[in-house]
Amino acid sequence: MKSLILETISRLVVFVILIFSIYLLLQGHNAPGGGFIAGLMTSATFVLQYVAFGIKHQRSILPLNFKMLISLGLLLSLGTGLVPMLFGKPFLTSAFGNLNLPVLGEFEMATAVLFDLGVYLIVVGVTMTIITALGEN
């Protein structure tokens, strides 16, 4: 079922939501947000696309294997946990410090954010795997 209103609006808001979700992910350490919420919000973006344009269209603009996303996320989270062990620290020890990026300036960065990024990828992967599996049927 095509709906012009839904299609138009979703075209407009998709990027806003997407950017907001990434904003939530990155600021999560210091303000409301975090990998879980951001992951869900990103999934919501995809779902909106899916509802508005159908699954085929969504596949063609976003050819992502969501199952791979799950393993990628797990690998990233586990990896950030394992790296400190190389330095003789316990599993999952986090480190943080100031990062100086050109243009954007200096800001604080913690390795826990990488862990959170893993969580984010898993949440997106899990939600979308389930939704597309159910939707394809």
Add this chain to the structure above:
Amino acid sequence: MLLSIVLAPFVAALLVPWLRRVAGSWIGLFLTIIPASLFTVLLSILPRVNSGTTISAAWEWVSSLGINFALRLDSWSLLFALLVTGIGTLVFLYSHFYLGAKEDLTKYYLYILAFMGSMLGVVLAGNLIVLYLFWEFTSFTSFLLIGFWSNRERSRYGAQKALLITVFGGFVMLAGFALLYIVTGSFDLVEIMAKRELVLGSPLFPYILILVLIGAFTKSAQVPFHIWLPNAMEAPTPISAFLHSATMVKAGLYLVGRLFPLFSGTALWFGLVSGVGVATLITGSLLAVKQDDLKALLAYSTISQLGLIMTLFGLGTPLATSAAVFHLFNHAAFKGALFMAVGIIDHETGTRDINLLGGLGKRMPITAAVTGIAAFAMAGLPPFSGFVSKELFYEATLHPEFSGWLAGLLPWLSVGASIFTFVYSMLLFFYVFLGQPRGETPKLPHEAPILMLIGPVVLAGITIFAGLKPDFFGQSLVNPAVASIIGRPVSEHYQLWHGVTTPLVMSLATIGVGVVLYKLVEPLRRLFKGIKTKFNPNHIYDWGLDLLTNQSAKLTNWYMTGLLRDYVVYIIGAFVILVGGTYLLKVSGIQGWHFAPINLYELLFALLFAAAVIMILRASSRVIGLIALGIVGFFMASFWVILRAPDLALTQLIVETISLILFLLAFAHLPSYFKDTEPRNKKIVDAITSASFGILAAGLALTAHGTRLFESISAYYIENSLKLGGGRNIVNVILVDFRGLDTMGEITVLSIAAMGVYALVKLRRRTR
């Protein structure tokens, strides 16, 4: 060095898939290098070990429980390690010819190498837990090898039976080890051995002994656990030769020898080990006579011979122990040769049925000679190795340490069992190789390729040599091994001819009666086949297994209704009973409820919340119910906003949205609305469950808020989240840092759940 000996086969096993691609069907010949080189290495350290040196090595593992990865090599271990690698070499060589290129050689060599590594692990273990692990791993690899031809129903049955019985025994043995740890405070073999007095004096001693011995008995196929071994003959014949006659089934004997210094010399030890041993000896030799399948005959004969060695260990005298070790060595050689010969017969004629074979001697002269030598050795005829050890066996039964009916009967029982051993040994040779063919064999019999004969010929050669020069192996292998078992040097001399002694008379009697019975072998076999007994461990096993599966199926079908709403009732019901019960019983220490002042708009929200809940209950279709559920969720989120928990509010909102979509997608798969089809009593159960759950959850929340049994940890988080976690959002720092491990577990579970959902959805579509 010990570690590399144990690990080498495992490493080689990992390389098998690659080697299979490179070497193709020649993989077996290439892999023969592994056992052969291990054998050479072990042989090179033989003089050093025989002079009394014990090589040991240990790595820390779970030190807090006294578990070290300890390896230890003395002469008793070395004898086994030599058997494993020596016979292993011949078996690898033999397998190359036995298994065609079409068989799954990767699987075969992978399993057999893994078995070899674990068997070496068993005999080199210096810690009971290490021993147990490798022990179970031999059971497991044996299971895989018995089920090698997994498309055959009999193979699967045999594999399962072997696994269930030996792993059951292993588990019981582990319990024995645990008790031993309670008494001695150690799992280390050397430390335990030093505490013999403590163990014997402990009230737990009988339990320890029985539990540990059940492990040894199941593994070594002693009555009544012997039933798995005949079914294990479904394995390829080289496997039967290797695992089920020469090495793995002797692991029980190894353990009995290993723990000999700790337990032997007690009446219970003698009664159990010799009693079960002699029962097995007789059962095996009687049952072997009536078998039609040559491999089944060999299986029962193996059972019987294992019983013989077990009997000798039970006797506990140095002479009996020497006889046990010598016979163990001889048995490995002649039984290995017999299995390989039977494998050749099977391979070249296409059948193992004794009623079809006959007169094979002319067409297969070398196989015939090998079988003859090995069968004569098994029967205890001079000048073969079996004669020497059988004489020692008779001698040992004549001088038991204990008195009593069992000790008095032993010589008689031994001779009786040996007569039947003689009969089936003769059957094996004369019936199959001499006379005229009894029936059509599927293939025209011909001699095996010369390289395939290497294994059986070498073993037959050892059998002759050990008969003519028994002292060679006696001094180089047997005496040092016996010395490690009993813990002091022995100076036993082994000879073929002792002069006219009681054992010689017993041997002559055995042979005399045996010859007479062999003349009557046809009626004897018919008679044995005619005996039907109700007491058969096989029936008990089958019946028990059947009962177990049927009853579990019934039980499972009773409560697994396939209806999610029932499962929800179970889960919530269990929660209510367990948590509510605890709540009621431990009510002391819980303080009163403290309410914060309630605002008017909060009250209003709560009322609307309740209205939405009632709407769910009264909904006439799924969509309405779903929307009402969504309202509940959004109210929930607004409560989080009021209570200033932005993270929770955000999460709640998005979760509500996504789950709404999920529900809508799942609608297509759900059956039509069933609300009013539920029977009344079920509805009452539902009402009680949900009401009690609601009351309990509310009560818990209020009580938990009002009760402070511990100092709250929130102060710590507030203080440290920026300092230690580098973040100002405490909720997030807890999730990704302080309780990062929890999150790690949660995301893993989430991923697995997603895979599960995906698989279920996809599978459903495929089956439709």
